[in-house]
Amino acid sequence: MYEIRFHGRGGQGGRMAAEALALAAFLEGKYAVSFPFFGAERRGAPVRAFTRIDDKKIRIKTQIYEPDYVVVLDETLIETEDVLEGLKPDGMVIINTQKKPEEVKLSRSVRCATIDATTIALETIGRAITNTAILGAISRATGKIGIDAIEKAIIEKFGARLGKEAGEKNAIAARKAYEKTIVGIAKAGKKFEGKKQWLPTVDELPLGGSIGTLQTEAGLVGIGSFSENKTGGWRVFMPVVDEQRCTGCKICWFYCPEGAIKMVDNKAKINYDYCKGCGICENECPFKAIEMKREVRI
Amino acid sequence: MNLKARKMVATGDHAAAYGALLANVDVVAAYPITPQTLIVEDFATFVDDGITDAEFIMVESEHSAMSACIGAAAAGSRTFTATSSQGLALMHEMLPIASGLHLPIVMPVVNRTVAAPIGIWCEYNDIMPQRDSGWIIGFIEDNQEVLDMVLMGYKIAEHHDVLLPFMFGLDAFILSHTVEPVEAPSSDEVMKFLPSYKPIASLDPDKPMAIGTFTPPEYIQEERYQTDKCMRNAKRIIKNVTKEFADVFGRNYHGLIEEYKTDDADVILITLGTVTGTARDVVDELRGRGIKAGLVKLRFFRPFPVEEVRMLIERENIKAIGVYDRSVSYGVGGPLYIEVKNSLYGYDLPIINFLAGIGGRDVVKGDVEKMYKILQDVKDGKTRKDIVWINTRGVKE
């Protein structure tokens, strides 16, 4: 049995890729299981998906903690989290990047395959959706699954959703990626702070989890969400307050599901570290003082 | 409908919707809730694509969903719905009406924690409170069993010695959102196994009839007895139907419970839901190390397999029994533990309850190994604790 973990951002189709890989393995006569990280998924947020492949029926139902392969759909993720976490010592990481494996810096030196899936996707499909091209790279880098099965699975899975022609284009993207994948070794040296997580015992946890201790600058947050978890990175659109129009009525402050709005001098101030860009404030403001603007990120 | 036999890679939710499609249901009334949503969406797509001419009723709540199902089933339709968590809680009021009227509705329940606090992950505190609703209650190990359980469910529920509604739990995300290979038989094969529903009475505007009317004490006690009898009959019918299913489709689910390597086991663990699959792997590994571990998969919680559980320990080899629960009846222990203890009244054998996976916490191999280790220690007289909270911070195991 071997296990694969996909890292992407919500909306990039990591889950579809993980499922298509399972389907490809199934078409080759293998048994395969795929599942998303069991949590809330949102466009732009870092998300994970998993695939398990074996010659015989897979009975284990746990999540995957020590994958044989890690696949990174979005290069920016290798800057913000240690994608190698739990990867087996002889495991391999497959990254969508323009860099060569030797130019990639990770928390340790590890077998690494790189592919510029974004360019291939743009050229072949016309959109920067990389979840099919990356499958071609997986075929080449792992040598465990044939590119023919990958193509078939893409046509079946993506074709059903997007139409036959789109399915075929996606299959071509995978084939191109298969041909262009570079396999090498990534450099060590990147440092990550240990994950911060509050794990109280039953005696430390206040009754019913009713607490004020998790105080963020933006207000109180509950168990399972933390001030270190700057959800502002999930935004695609950002709310911008027009102070001339803002009357200080507090409607947005009341409605914001993230507690990301603070009233300063009777004007709404948005904390972009936590604002997820849901747009509820724009919708609720009776004075049209908030506008959602396309966010430009470097 | 003419669906060919096929192999697919499907989520548990899709397997449930596809099972309903194959069962050729007439009416589906449902309200979406995470993580059941895909069942509703997928079935709605079948209707939209014209694959089935079933009536799909969008309602405004789960309470209404069950109300609509009751009406449809009372009119003689084969009826399907699905829910989860708070949705099932809201539906609770209508559940005994479906059973009291003896309407064989089939309903997958995607097991999800009930608030507070709000969670979307797997826990059985949604389905366990339905214990006395008069519904048959089953549990599922994998996606193949989801599809098969829908088909067997109708066959069991519609049997005239049973005529009770049928719900079964499938674990949130662990099955509902996980894809794995699922074999679907052809609609022709299913038709032979599951002919159309023949109600004993149904509402018909041409021949008006009243059901579930105001009933004084002169009758209700007898009606309760009837329902109790139907539930007891269900044990026999479940066994027969599982056997027939195995003969026709080649997959044997062994009736109310399935034993795994229990023949010479000195300790056994009784599981329900997906932990069973993980526990199978653990049992194999322990056996490789010479530990005589056995496993019993509980498939039905109502009717409860009292006799089967008793027969297990009539065998001299078993020295300690572990019971896994994914929810707790506060102050007492897990619901399955309570049932097992009840079944084994009068026997002098240690029964240890393991509470794990609550709120959706992953139950990993190490957790199951720990359960077997504790059972070994109990067997050897080294420890004795009735209820063990596995992996709970600050609580001694």
Ligand code: SF4
């Ligand atoms: S709702 Fe509009 S006007 Fe009211 S405080 Fe917010 S931004 Fe200002």
Ligand code: SF4
């Ligand atoms: S966009 Fe959403 S999260 Fe951001 S401030 Fe407005 S309401 Fe809050």
